[in-house]
Amino acid sequence: MQGKGFYESPKHSFTLDIPQKWMRLNIDKYLLISRDGPFLQYVLVQERHIDQPFRHTKKRFQRGMLPQEAAEVILDEISSDQSVFNFSVIENIPATINRYEGFRIVFKYRNKDGLGFKTIYYGVIMGERFYSIRYNAAERYYFEKDLKTFERVLNSFTITGAQAV
Amino acid sequence: MRYLFLVLILCSLTAGCLTTSLAPVTKDFRLEYDEKRLWQRSKEEQSVLNNSGLVYRDNELEDYLNKIARKLQPPEILARIPFRIMVIKNPYLNAFAFPNGVIYIHTGILARMDNEAQLATLLGHEMTHCTHRHALRAFHNRKDKAADLATVQENQIGCDGAVDLLALLGSTGCMAAVTGYSREFETEADMVGIRLVVRGGYDPNEAPKLFEHLTQELAEENIREPFFFGTHPKLRDRIENYRNFLDTRYQGKKTGTKNTQVFLTKLHKVMLDNAFLDLKAGRFYSAQRGAKKYLRIKPNDPRAYYLLGEISRQMKKQNDTDRAKAYYKKALSIEPSYPDPLRAIGLLYYKEGKKTLAKRSFESYLSLSPYAPDKAYIKQYLAQCN
Numbered sequence: 001m002q003g004k005g006f007y008e009s010p011k012h013s014f015t016l017d018i019p020q021k022w023m024r025l026n027i028d029k030y031l032l033i034s035r036d037g038p039f040l041q042y043v044l045v046q047e048r049h050i051d052q053p054f055r056h057t058k059k060r061f062q063r064g065m066l067p068q069e070a071a072e073v074i075l076d077e078i079s080s081d082q083s084v085f086n087f088s089v090i091e092n093i094p095a096t097i098n099r100y101e102g103f104r105i106v107f108k109y110r111n112k113d114g115l116g117f118k119t120i121y122y123g124v125i126m127g128e129r130f131y132s133i134r135y136n137a138a139e140r141y142y143f144e145k146d147l148k149t150f151e152r153v154l155n156s157f158t159i160t161g162a163q164a165v
Numbered sequence: 166m167r168y169l170f171l172v173l174i175l176c177s178l179t180a181g182c183l184t185t186s187l188a189p190v191t192k193d194f195r196l197e198y199d200e201k202r203l204w205q206r207s208k209e210e211q212s213v214l215n216n217s218g219l220v221y222r223d224n225e226l227e228d229y230l231n232k233i234a235r236k237l238q239p240p241e242i243l244a245r246i247p248f249r250i251m252v253i254k255n256p257y258l259n260a261f262a263f264p265n266g267v268i269y270i271h272t273g274i275l276a277r278m279d280n281e282a283q284l285a286t287l288l289g290h291e292m293t294h295c296t297h298r299h300a301l302r303a304f305h306n307r308k309d310k311a312a313d314l315a316t317v318q319e320n321q322i323g324c325d326g327a328v329d330l331l332a333l334l335g336s337t338g339c340m341a342a343v344t345g346y347s348r349e350f351e352t353e354a355d356m357v358g359i360r361l362v363v364r365g366g367y368d369p370n371e372a373p374k375l376f377e378h379l380t381q382e383l384a385e386e387n388i389r390e391p392f393f394f395g396t397h398p399k400l401r402d403r404i405e406n407y408r409n410f411l412d413t414r415y416q417g418k419k420t421g422t423k424n425t426q427v428f429l430t431k432l433h434k435v436m437l438d439n440a441f442l443d444l445k446a447g448r449f450y451s452a453q454r455g456a457k458k459y460l461r462i463k464p465n466d467p468r469a470y471y472l473l474g475e476i477s478r479q480m481k482k483q484n485d486t487d488r489a490k491a492y493y494k495k496a497l498s499i500e501p502s503y504p505d506p507l508r509a510i511g512l513l514y515y516k517e518g519k520k521t522l523a524k525r526s527f528e529s530y531l532s533l534s535p536y537a538p539d540k541a542y543i544k545q546y547l548a549q550c551n
Contacts, residue, residue, distance in 0.1 A: 054447075056446070057445060057446050057447040058446060058447030058448060058449075059446075059447035059479065060447075062481055064516070066512070066515075066516070066542075067542070068512075068539060068542040069512075076445040076446070076447070079445060080442075080445050080446045082219065082255060085216075085217040085218050085219065086216075086217065086218040087218065089538070092538060092539060092542075093541040093542070094541055094542055094545050110217075112213055112217075114213075114216075
């Protein structure tokens, strides 16, 4: 569906501004927006309890984890996925998300058809919840083209569930 | 989806040329028409896999594995099937053969084996799937293809890592790797395989031990069904079959070699690398076992102590912090200029609020590794320590 404008998650835990001409996929568990289709570019926002298991690593988040340790869990989750080819980390640094200390990872990979993708992944643990917002796009052409739009979405991203945890 | 599509294509390919029986490969072997297509498809899938970054590149190890494989088969078979053994970076215990003789072995199962005889058991089994043309026979024998497809889908559920593998491989690889073959083919691969083990001069009594490793893996990882060596017959039954076979055929006979020392020397590197993969996958106990096994071969390698420290730090169980520190200190006592344990020990001190000790460790870390990829984090910690 058309997703332009202010968005608040069903559980009122985060808000953001959806850019013009971007479409929103309505799923309770996450928010996915894209302009040309998720195969070309998307912004994905997820919220999860820290005890929720991952799919590819048996590691879990822990209470009191440093952002660097949380980033390591995310990287292990992605790099343990056997359908992610030629995975390489370009950057892994501390980052502030909505005033909270978190991390920013930039990585590249290829899918089984040989297509290259690039991702910017921000994450933060707040109490017992983990929030992430990532931008994923085809490395060729699309990544650069929509990077500024993602930055605007990121700047509008507000975690409102922070007070509740 | 891609998988199901390919299975349908292959089923339709074989539908017009059903063969009631196919002889195993001999010196007079000629590829059937649809077998050529199967081999071609295998090559395409191998090309994807070989360029995926998932293949473990170690020429010396590959040469060693291929040398063992060549010992198991007579020259006329080797002339017909160009067997090639490759290794996949994956800590799960698995191996699979493509119909054209290319066999992929996970680092996980290599690291778990104890000797060359167990390796020969695995190779003998997988090679038999190729020499006895199980992929083609499986397609030819399918009378109820719709039911088979349903079984294929059902078998995927509950197999750790299987969904990934399905996404990665097409039909030819998946047949062997994920869904396995029928009970008949798996039993044939076991029984022919063990004869190859004996032919190669190896101790066949090691064969059941390979399956015991798999049984242990199932229990530890709480995996409902293995997908290595197929899903039928059950592992326990197969161990029993091996034992019966050995009791009747080889009772009282002189046993062959195990080549334990050569095997451990050749595989020590993959053991440590796989233990790091186990850690990434959160398989802490497997990682711990791998690191300790490695230390029995290379008792003074600081990387193994660092790994044990990382396992303890990340497991976060009672007393693990102290244990982690002890391992890091051991690593540093062997190699004082090894930066990684310094960073790790610094993190532990930092989280304990011991800022002075943390600062000292982080500063040493950055002086040894000024371009460390996590420099930004460390500088942030140092700012906090100040």
